[in-house]
Amino acid sequence: MGIVKLSDSMHENLRIAxxxxxxxxxxxxxxxxxxxxxxxxxxxxxxxxxxxxxxxAERDGGLDLARLADELAPAKKPNTRARA
Structure with a gap:
């Protein structure tokens, strides 16, 4: 847990929302x-x-940035070039 500084106007927007x-x-x-x-x-x-x-995400245990990044990463293709 940490502290985040917000502008007064953003804090007011948060309060209203x-x-x-x-x-x-x-x-x-x-x-x-x-x-x-x-x-x-x-x-x-x-x-x-x-x-x-x-x-x-909530159903699956919460928002996990590492898992999302893995899902978005391009699939790694095996190197199929024949070696000479």
Whole structure:
């Protein structure tokens, strides 16, 4: 756990959003960070699709950046060149 410095205006945005969505301020900030992280990793997906990813991640044990990176990495192809 760590401390993150936020601008006063962002903290106010978090306060309003957290009340609107019945989340704590910390939970709202974490939600926005998860959505932002997934949006950066999957820019082609819609917000609804990102939400589905979050649900699947939670079902599968939580959002794991290392696992996501492995899933996004190009498949390693074996070297099939014949040696001379």
């Amino acid at each position: 957290s009340a609107a969505f019945s989340r704590s301020i910390n939970a709202q900030a974490e939600h926005w960070m998860r959505v932002g992280l997934l949006a950066e990793l999957h820019p082609q997906l819609t917000h609804a699709q990102l939400g589905q990813l979050l649900i699947r």
